Each structure stands twice: as C-alpha cells, then as structure tokens.
Amino acid sequence: MxxxxxxxxxxxxxxxxxxxxxxxxxxxxxxxxxxxxxxxxxxxxxxxxxxxxxNSKEDLFTACIRREAKALVEAVRAGVRRELPADRQLWEGLRAFFTHTAQNPEGWSVLHLQARTHGEPFASEVTAMREEIVAFVTQLIVVAAREAHRDPDLPEREVAGLAEALVGAAESLAAWANATPGVTARQAAATLMNFAWAGLGNLMESRPWQPPAAATGSATAQ
Amino acid sequence: MxxxxxxxxxxxxxxxxxxxxxxxxxxxxxxxxxxxxxxxxxxxxxxxxxxxxxNSKEDLFTACIRREAKALVEAVRAGVRRELPADRQLWEGLRAFFTHTAQNPEGWSVLHLQARTHGEPFASEVTAMREEIVAFVTQLIVVAAREAHRDPDLPEREVAGLAEALVGAAESLAAWANATPGVTARQAAATLMNFAWAGLGNLMESRPWQPPAAATGSATAQ
CATH class of the missing domain: 1.10.10.60 (Homeodomain-like)
Incomplete structure (x- = not known):
C-alpha cells in the first residue's frame, strides 16, 4: 500500500x-x-x-537546517504581539520559542548541536537565524530602555552583550527542558523571565548590580 | 637547532x-x-x-578536551573565594571564567563548539565539565536563597533551570566577547552580573517577574 x-x-x-x-x-x-x-x-x-x-547528504542536511531555522523564527514571530510593552513581547517570544523547541526536539537538536559545528555552509545557516533572534531581543531591550529613561543610557555594546546572554540562556534552557521530564514550555519561559527580566528591569531603572571596586585585582583570576 | x-x-x-x-x-x-x-x-x-x-586523532582530541576542561574548571575554582557572599562568589567566578576563555580562545572553541558535537567519547568529556560548573552555580543560588529567606522557597527544579540559564548565558557571552574586539573579561562578567544577579536578587526577595495570567492562550504559540 x-x-x-x-x-x-x-x-x-x-x-x-x-x-x-x-x-x-x-x-x-x-x-x-x-x-x-x-x-x-x-x-x-x-x-x-x-x-x-x-542531491547529497550535505545538501539534505542544509535543507533540514534551513527548514527548521525558518520554522523556529516564524513560530517566535507569530507568538509575539508587537503592540505590547517590551517585557510582554519578550514573554510571548520566549513562550513561543520554548513551545516550538519542546514540540520539535529533533529540529532543535539539529540547529543547536549539529549544525553549528560541521563547518560551512551549515554553520552560517544557523548563524543567520541566531542573528535574527538576537536582533529581535536587542530591539526589545532598546525599546525597554527608552520606555524606562527619557535619556537612554545603556551603551550599544552593553545592549548587544545582554541580548547575547539572553539568547544563550534560552538555548541552554531549551536543551535542558527537552532533557528534563515534566518541564513545560511555560515553566522554562517563566524561569528565564525571572532570571532575565527582573534583572533587566533593575537595569532599566539604573539599578545595576555593582561590582566591588576594591576587590578586582586580588583573588580573582587577573 | x-x-x-x-x-x-x-x-x-x-x-x-x-x-x-x-x-x-x-x-x-x-x-x-x-x-x-x-x-x-x-x-x-x-x-x-x-x-x-x-595514538590517534581521536585520542589527541580527547586529550585536548580533557586538558582544556580541567584548566577552565581550575581557573574558575582558583578565582573564587568561598568565604564571600554568594553574589561576590558569582562575580569572581564569572571574571575568572571570562578571563580564561579570553586568554584561551582556541581552547574555548574546542570545548564550546568542537567537542559537543562529534559524538562520544568527546561529548561526555565536556558534559562532565559543564555539570561541575552548573553544580557550582546551583549551589551559589541555593546559598543566596537561604541568605535571603529564613524559609527558602525556590523549588529545586527552578534552581536547576536558573543555573542552566546562567551557564548558557555565560557560554554565549564568552563566544561573543571573543569575537568582538575590545570587550574585556571584566565587561563580559559585569554584563552577565547585571543581567543575572539583579534578576536573581529580585527573585531572592520574592519579587519575580509576573507572567500575565490572562493573556496566556491568545496570540502566543499555544
């Protein structure tokens, strides 16, 4: 049949x-x-x-990466209502992200683990997707900073670093959630919001964590 | 000669x-x-x-992973004074981590990119190292929760998720810092403390970010 x-x-x-x-x-x-x-x-x-x-195993793998990357980015885009405040947009984006990675664990494994380390052209396919997501998060942080301050004082490089940190945290959590029975997409998203947004929220209010000025050179690795 | x-x-x-x-x-x-x-x-x-x-390319690669993983864990351990409060320990650990990855970019690339995706026995070598670092971070979060509360109310799974998020953020930032000219280890560590600790700090004080109860089912990806 x-x-x-x-x-x-x-x-x-x-x-x-x-x-x-x-x-x-x-x-x-x-x-x-x-x-x-x-x-x-x-x-x-x-x-x-x-x-x-x-055509070939390489082309088949490239086609997989492209399809899975497109599906993930579209799922995040579709999950976010752009008219909401920045923290709500981030929450919706994270929920969409964790829902999609939970429902497509093999696709996520292809993107997160397999595609990044078998050289070109695979790595650049994933890099393009990751940059799109980092750009989305960067823009949310910039909007949030603008909402919080009349004169936004988060330097561009700091925003870029924060976006990288958030995306890296999400990637790590998605792999952990998929490997840990009973962790839902909503829980993973809430954990990351707790972790990230409360911190970013403080930062927006100009209350960053203060590094100890005196102890920088002593027992820390140079 | x-x-x-x-x-x-x-x-x-x-x-x-x-x-x-x-x-x-x-x-x-x-x-x-x-x-x-x-x-x-x-x-x-x-x-x-x-x-x-x-012996072989495989054994040589395994020896590289083992040496680099050991060096990284030892650098983080050596950078942390265990008698300090939890946030200071995390700060020192992050500084040691980013200092080491900045000084050993190829070693970091071997651990972060190469070793994780060429199957066994390579992947399990790195997993062991990562688990050690996650355990260290988990313990810092538990200590901080205990310091903040008389009756600590962060569930074990939430702590595990937070530790995964923090380690994933650090991994992502290290790769970004190494690829971005002029980002120092101290800046990378401060970015992550801003991102993480201020958020964790709020969490310790029982002020988590609040997911919107009403909007969960609407425009978000299920």
Whole structure:
C-alpha cells in the first residue's frame, strides 16, 4: 500500500517527508552517524530517490537546517504581539520559542548541536537565524530602555552583550527542558523571565548590580 | 637547532607542545578539517611521533578536551573565594571564567563548539565539565536563597533551570566577547552580573517577574 501511495504523491510532499525523516535521524544520531539508508527507510522511499531529490547528504542536511531555522523564527514571530510593552513581547517570544523547541526536539537538536559545528555552509545557516533572534531581543531591550529613561543610557555594546546572554540562556534552557521530564514550555519561559527580566528591569531603572571596586585585582583570576 | 632541542625534551614537555598545537589547530579549523600533518608541523615534531605519543586523532582530541576542561574548571575554582557572599562568589567566578576563555580562545572553541558535537567519547568529556560548573552555580543560588529567606522557597527544579540559564548565558557571552574586539573579561562578567544577579536578587526577595495570567492562550504559540 505504501508504494502505491508514495508514487502518487507530488514531489513537494515527498520532499517534506524526506526532510521529516532526515531531521529526526540527524537530531537523534548526529550528522556524522546518520545514514542515508536509515533516512530513506524512515521516509518510506528508496535511497536513490532521496539523492535524486536532495542531491547529497550535505545538501539534505542544509535543507533540514534551513527548514527548521525558518520554522523556529516564524513560530517566535507569530507568538509575539508587537503592540505590547517590551517585557510582554519578550514573554510571548520566549513562550513561543520554548513551545516550538519542546514540540520539535529533533529540529532543535539539529540547529543547536549539529549544525553549528560541521563547518560551512551549515554553520552560517544557523548563524543567520541566531542573528535574527538576537536582533529581535536587542530591539526589545532598546525599546525597554527608552520606555524606562527619557535619556537612554545603556551603551550599544552593553545592549548587544545582554541580548547575547539572553539568547544563550534560552538555548541552554531549551536543551535542558527537552532533557528534563515534566518541564513545560511555560515553566522554562517563566524561569528565564525571572532570571532575565527582573534583572533587566533593575537595569532599566539604573539599578545595576555593582561590582566591588576594591576587590578586582586580588583573588580573582587577573 | 630545533631538532637538537626537541630531542632532549622530556616526553611530558613534548606532549604538552603537541597538545598546544592540537588545541590551536582544532580550535581554529574544527575537528574534521584539522590535519595531523598541520598539528605535527606546528608542534615542531614528526607526525609519527605525534601518533606514538597520542595514538590517534581521536585520542589527541580527547586529550585536548580533557586538558582544556580541567584548566577552565581550575581557573574558575582558583578565582573564587568561598568565604564571600554568594553574589561576590558569582562575580569572581564569572571574571575568572571570562578571563580564561579570553586568554584561551582556541581552547574555548574546542570545548564550546568542537567537542559537543562529534559524538562520544568527546561529548561526555565536556558534559562532565559543564555539570561541575552548573553544580557550582546551583549551589551559589541555593546559598543566596537561604541568605535571603529564613524559609527558602525556590523549588529545586527552578534552581536547576536558573543555573542552566546562567551557564548558557555565560557560554554565549564568552563566544561573543571573543569575537568582538575590545570587550574585556571584566565587561563580559559585569554584563552577565547585571543581567543575572539583579534578576536573581529580585527573585531572592520574592519579587519575580509576573507572567500575565490572562493573556496566556491568545496570540502566543499555544
């Protein structure tokens, strides 16, 4: 029955099935260990057909990264109402992010673990996605600073660093939440808001944590 | 002159030179692209000698991960005075962390990017190191909660999530700081303290960021 059905499917649908199988296999086994045989079998098609449609293991992996990155960015965008205050936008964005990574653990593994470390062109595909998310967070921090101050005094570099920290925290939490039974997307998002926004909130009010001026050179590593 | 000098070196010293060359090469080129020829040349020894001492590319890479992980954990430990309050310990730990990653960018690249995604046994080497650092941060958060409350009410899972978020933020910031000219270790540490501790501080005082109860189901991704 599978064979007949498969033959009548349009190319685009079949390609998506191959990508589904590939994301699952790459996400579970890693890029190196994943075999084209396994991917073809999981997709219910022959290996030559996978090569015919997606060309090579490299191109198939690139197609997976591109599809998963696009889906993640679209999920975050769709989750955020841009007319809300900055902290609410961040909350909605985080919830959408953690919901999506929880529902697509293999896709997240492809993006977070696999794609970043097998050289070009894979790494730059993910870098582009990450930069888009960092830009979104950066802009939220800038808006929040503007709302809090008449004369915003967060230097550009500080904002950039805060955005990097927040995105890194979200990446780490998503991997942890997926590996920890019973952690919901909402809990992960609330943890990060607790962690980040209360701190950013203080910062917006010009109440940063104060580094101890006297102790900088002593027992700390230079 | 190099040859004579090399011949008289004790094995341990020569091994360290090979590891220095290997960390540099793996960190800059990535594990797959790095060649044993290049590593041997950079170490100023013959390729057979590298194989004689370190056995294989896999074993050499494992030795690099182990050495760099140990050095990083020791640097953080050495940078922290355990008798200080929790926020000061975190500050000192972060400064030591960012100082070490800034001074050893290739070592950090090996740990953060290369080691995590080439399967076992590499990944578990880094996981062990990361777990040690997460345990240290977790314990600081628990101590801080105990200092802030007579009856600490941060659930264990929330503490675990916060520690994951903080470590993920630090990892992301270290990569960003190394890629951004002029960002010092102190600035990176201060950014993260601003981001994290002010937020954690609020949390300790039972002032978490409040998720909007009413808006949870509407425009957010389910």
């Amino acid at each position: 599978g064979a007949v059905k498969t033959k009548r499917m349009p190319r685009a649908v079949r390609e998506q099935q191959m990508l589904d199988a590939a994301v699952r296999t790459f996400g579970q086994r890693g890029y190196m260990a994943a075999s084209m045989d396994e991917i073809a079998e999981l997709a219910g098609v022959s290996k030559p057909l996978v090569y015919l449609y997606l | 190099g040859a004579v000098k090399t011949k008289r070196m004790p094995r341990a010293v020569r091994e360290q030179q090979m590891l220095d060359a290997a960390v540099r090469t793996f960190g800059q080129r990535g594990y797959m692209a790095a060649s044993m020829d290049e590593i041997a040349e950079l170490a100023g020894v013959s390729k057979p000698l590298v194989y004689l001492y370190l």
